Amino acid sequence: MTDSPLSETARSAPDTGAAERAVAAVWRIESAxxxxxxxxxxxxxxxAEDLAQEALIDALAQWPVDGVPRNGAAWLTAVAKRKAIDGWRRRERLDERMALLAHDLEREQDEAADALPWDPDAVDDDVLQLIFISCHPVLSREAQVALTLRVVGGLSSEEIARAFLVPSATVQQRIVRAKKTLTAANVPFEMPAKQEHAARLGAVLGVLYLIFNEGHSASSGTDWMRPELSLEAIRLCRVLAALMPRERDVHSLLALMELTAARFPARVDAHGDPVLLADQDRSRWDRSRIARGRAALERADELGGGRSAYGLQAAIAECHAVAPSVEQTDWERIVVLYEALGRIAPSPVVELNRAAAVAMATGPASALLIIDGLQASGGLRGYHLLPATRAELLLRLGREDEARSEFAAAAALAGNERERKLLEAKAAGN
Known part of the structure; x- marks a missing residue:
């Protein structure tokens, strides 16, 4: 059993369950x-990831016996570095790199007694470089997203698979192939050249957007929300905003996330069941997040170039955030913003959301025409929110039997257990 100088433990060793939870928490926060x-x-x-995983296995074995280190992330890093040194030594690769790494490890160990736990918000340039490596152009978009979610976001293969609605084995294969591709291409650990930033940043922001959305509305499972994923996406986006302060889209996405996350405290009830926008207690909305989101949107606007797709979505979220009630929301402005969004980033989902806004601005009848057009096009076939939205419109028009049928269809398509139960209750007329 390795006795790390970084293992400054509590006086009494914790039980196995507590130690395992500590390992999981450190890995979730510090893995990137x-x-x-x-x-x-x-x-x-x-x-690097293999070494980190091996250190994680050691932690699962040692922490229940020795106690949880005061600085778990530093403990994992030190153990992984030792494993790298041992591996080089076994292969008789006593080169300058190993000597430098050994010296670096010794220095860290000498300083460890006075070290404080790492601040999870104090992510440095290494993480930003790791994000950009994960989104290297030698990888397919699917591989970029899967690898970044796995290594930077800390999601498991199963969680990524749910987000993509693909088998877990497919995600695992993408990650393995991505690592092999990066190795074969000899991709250096460094930031890309400035002229490559725009293309690579788009993939990075797309990954963070996906992580946030999976936390906002879980695609499957027993919880309607998984806020820890959304908060991780916000944290990483703040890192990007600090390290790339003149990138409009970074601030725009951060604004969208903050303004949307402000509603999280009111989106579920005491039992974890969904609370829809019209029924939310707005006094529970996080005003500090609203202020941060509006400031980020203002910063994005100051950088010029007009609002991007993220900026338009943030402006829509701002309309909701500042409205004292559903009835007092500026629905006409929201419709205009969705129309603009549909022009620069057209998609059936944007059109579906525009229909919901039209229903509030001008009534359900005109919105139903939009929904029927979407249904006829087949662009959202299998997407549960299409029949769910149609059901709400039919209910407002007094067509209750048709509405219940649509709610039942939506429930059959919903992957999330909480959302499915809500839809089933509406189908039953409750």
């Missing part, structure tokens, strides 16, 4: 930083 640090030191992305 650990892998990024190791990648910089060993120069191999795949090897």
């Amino acid at each position: 930083k650990i892998v990024a640090t190791l990648t910089r030191l060993v120069g191999d992305f795949g090897l």
